[in-house]
Amino acid sequence: MSIKLTILGCHSASPRQNAFPTAQFLEIKDRNFLIDCGEGTQTLLRKHKVSFSKIKHIFISHLHGDHFYGLIGLISTFGLNNRENDLHIYGPKGIKEVITLQIKLAKSWTKYKLFFHELESNESELIFEDKKIQVYTIPLKHRVYTNGFLFQEKIGERKLNMDAIEANPEIEICDYHNLKKGKDFVYEDGQTSISNSKLTYPPNKPLSYAFCSDTQYHPPVIPIIKNVDLLYHEATFLEDKKELTERTKHSTAKEAAAIAKEANVGRLILGHYSSRYDDLNLFKEEASTIFPNVSLAESGKVFEIK
Amino acid sequence: MSIKLTILGCHSASPRQNAFPTAQFLEIKDRNFLIDCGEGTQTLLRKHKVSFSKIKHIFISHLHGDHFYGLIGLISTFGLNNRENDLHIYGPKGIKEVITLQIKLAKSWTKYKLFFHELESNESELIFEDKKIQVYTIPLKHRVYTNGFLFQEKIGERKLNMDAIEANPEIEICDYHNLKKGKDFVYEDGQTSISNSKLTYPPNKPLSYAFCSDTQYHPPVIPIIKNVDLLYHEATFLEDKKELTERTKHSTAKEAAAIAKEANVGRLILGHYSSRYDDLNLFKEEASTIFPNVSLAESGKVFEIK
Numbered sequence: 001m002s003i004k005l006t007i008l009g010c011h012s013a014s015p016r017q018n019a020f021p022t023a024q025f026l027e028i029k030d031r032n033f034l035i036d037c038g039e040g041t042q043t044l045l046r047k048h049k050v051s052f053s054k055i056k057h058i059f060i061s062h063l064h065g066d067h068f069y070g071l072i073g074l075i076s077t078f079g080l081n082n083r084e085n086d087l088h089i090y091g092p093k094g095i096k097e098v099i100t101l102q103i104k105l106a107k108s109w110t111k112y113k114l115f116f117h118e119l120e121s122n123e124s125e126l127i128f129e130d131k132k133i134q135v136y137t138i139p140l141k142h143r144v145y146t147n148g149f150l151f152q153e154k155i156g157e158r159k160l161n162m163d164a165i166e167a168n169p170e171i172e173i174c175d176y177h178n179l180k181k182g183k184d185f186v187y188e189d190g191q192t193s194i195s196n197s198k199l200t201y202p203p204n205k206p207l208s209y210a211f212c213s214d215t216q217y218h219p220p221v222i223p224i225i226k227n228v229d230l231l232y233h234e235a236t237f238l239e240d241k242k243e244l245t246e247r248t249k250h251s252t253a254k255e256a257a258a259i260a261k262e263a264n265v266g267r268l269i270l271g272h273y274s275s276r277y278d279d280l281n282l283f284k285e286e287a288s289t290i291f292p293n294v295s296l297a298e299s300g301k302v303f304e305i306k
Numbered sequence: 307m308s309i310k311l312t313i314l315g316c317h318s319a320s321p322r323q324n325a326f327p328t329a330q331f332l333e334i335k336d337r338n339f340l341i342d343c344g345e346g347t348q349t350l351l352r353k354h355k356v357s358f359s360k361i362k363h364i365f366i367s368h369l370h371g372d373h374f375y376g377l378i379g380l381i382s383t384f385g386l387n388n389r390e391n392d393l394h395i396y397g398p399k400g401i402k403e404v405i406t407l408q409i410k411l412a413k414s415w416t417k418y419k420l421f422f423h424e425l426e427s428n429e430s431e432l433i434f435e436d437k438k439i440q441v442y443t444i445p446l447k448h449r450v451y452t453n454g455f456l457f458q459e460k461i462g463e464r465k466l467n468m469d470a471i472e473a474n475p476e477i478e479i480c481d482y483h484n485l486k487k488g489k490d491f492v493y494e495d496g497q498t499s500i501s502n503s504k505l506t507y508p509p510n511k512p513l514s515y516a517f518c519s520d521t522q523y524h525p526p527v528i529p530i531i532k533n534v535d536l537l538y539h540e541a542t543f544l545e546d547k548k549e550l551t552e553r554t555k556h557s558t559a560k561e562a563a564a565i566a567k568e569a570n571v572g573r574l575i576l577g578h579y580s581s582r583y584d585d586l587n588l589f590k591e592e593a594s595t596i597f598p599n600v601s602l603a604e605s606g607k608v609f610e611i612k
Binding site (some may be wrong): 006013014015016017039040043046047055056063064065069070072073077080092094095097098101102105106108143144 | 319320321324345346348349352353369370371375376378379382383386396400401403406407408411413414449450500508
């Protein structure tokens with residue numbers, strides 16, 4: 001049970017030396033997800049030693065360049081590397097047209113299968129699910145259609161209380177499966193039983209990560225991200241430039257912190273800083289006045305929760 | 307009279323740390339041209355202190371990612387920087403559709419005027435001309451429709467021989483214009499004259515630069531690039547991998563040198579190295595056996611001819 005989040009890029013707008021646009025690599029329950037893919041993401045993946053073959057699902061929040069202009073290059077590099085594994089891309093409607101047009105113009109193709117999952121709903125929806133993980137969209141408020149993403153572990157099996165089990169010799173190994181599923185132990189007479197809660201412990205608390213970028217301060221996200229362990233929320237501005245948030249549809253550090261507080265999250269990570277700010281510590285200071293457990297995203301930084 | 311060529315990126319295929327795909331910045335007769343624009347080019351322009359506002363014309367050889375996936379990001383950054391100057395883009399048919407689609411999907415626009423000059427001819431053609439410069443396409447042989455570009459200074463005015471002029475007091479300053487244009491000096495009687503060649507020197511030799519990437523060994527380029535002062539010719543492989551040139555439509559260093567020799571160019575620059583080679587000096591060694599005046603492209607290197 002762990003979440004490991006590697007920040008690849010975390011600045012807004014144009015890529016600069018040592019200020020890379022948004023991209024994150026998330027490892028959760030042995031699943032690996034790339035979130036957003038600004039220009040230069042493939043170089044950052046190499047730099048931070050993320051194996052390209054691990055990436056099977058890519059989530060794109062919106063079609064602004066600083067969140068997706070690196071995608072076509074990554075897809076192309078996967079092809080050059082003779083990738084064979086399927087690749088799934090989740091992003092706003094239009095993403096399939098623009099990627100396939102570029103592949104066509106290069107008279108190229110992907111040997112691997114490329115699946116597009118185009119999003120256009122304004123409600124939170126389940127877009128990925130397997131045995132261990134669920135991913136939901138988080139509709140955000142930006143200048144173009146934008147989703148954040150909520151990554152949730154599913155509740156695992158109950159854990160065996162071996163002391164209690166061994167004190168009951170009638171319980172055999174073949175019963176463990178039902179106990180882990182939460183069923184009571186029933187004696188052979190079919191009448192008497194031992195309550196599951198006496199034989200097992202509750203499963204580990206499932207972990208969750210919410211990615212919210214880009215967005216204006218938008219309280220409707222709060223019920224969706226309630227109690228997540230880790231929240232990345234954009235903070236393009238400080239309060240000194242709050243007047244810009246309405247036109248640009250971005251947030252201040254204080255607003256990000258207010259969302260974190262109201263959603264009762266475990267830890268807040270800030271990023272998507274405007275290039276006008278030299279001292280990023282000001283973002284942390286401003287957010288800390290509202291929500292103390294706050295960190296700054298920076299390229300190569302790893303956040304781990306166990 | 308000078309040509310200054312700054313290599314931004316010069317490697318093939320995917321961008322890597324310290325191995326950037328093709329992009330060059332050319333200064334010729336106070337004109338500034340960007341040639342190709344692989345992913346990451348805008349970061350390299352910043353790194354090598356090329357002012358974005360200098361770039362008014364961008365030439366794209368072909369629509370493979372390592373030559374143009376950085377273009378949309380650069381166009382977008384020009385917009386973020388509130389550029390107002392017109393921007394002209396020369397490249398294969400299709401380039402307008404893919405760029406405008408991406409601008410549309412971002413619900414964005416450019417305040418500056420964006421002109422596309424789409425190319426589809428298989429013959430060398432004049433695609434840019436002003437008082438001092440001409441640019442011609444160089445049709446190349448690659449897996450997709452590809453042009454190199456020939457940048458030529460126009461022949462300048464003749465230079466005044468002041469000693470000879472001052473020895474003839476009838477010649478006045480208002481006559482200089484005609485002399486520079488090559489006209490003889492005619493006395494007031496309208497009958498007698500002094501030959502222009504006695505009063506002026508020939509103009510400086512116009513300089514020229516030819517960019518040839520990507521291409522298989524393709525002798526039809528030779529008459530187009532004959533006698534250029536500076537030739538960049540791709541050399542993706544050494545002769546040890548010559549068997550790959552037919553399928554991939556690339557050249558070896560030896561083949562690039564053969565083109566340089568047959569075209570009688572002043573200096574050859576090699577680039578577009580395959581990532582399989584660690585020791586790039588081998589490219590220079592191989593080419594030198596055919597054509598001695600050869601240099602290796604590397605990011606940040608400047609080639610200047612006066």
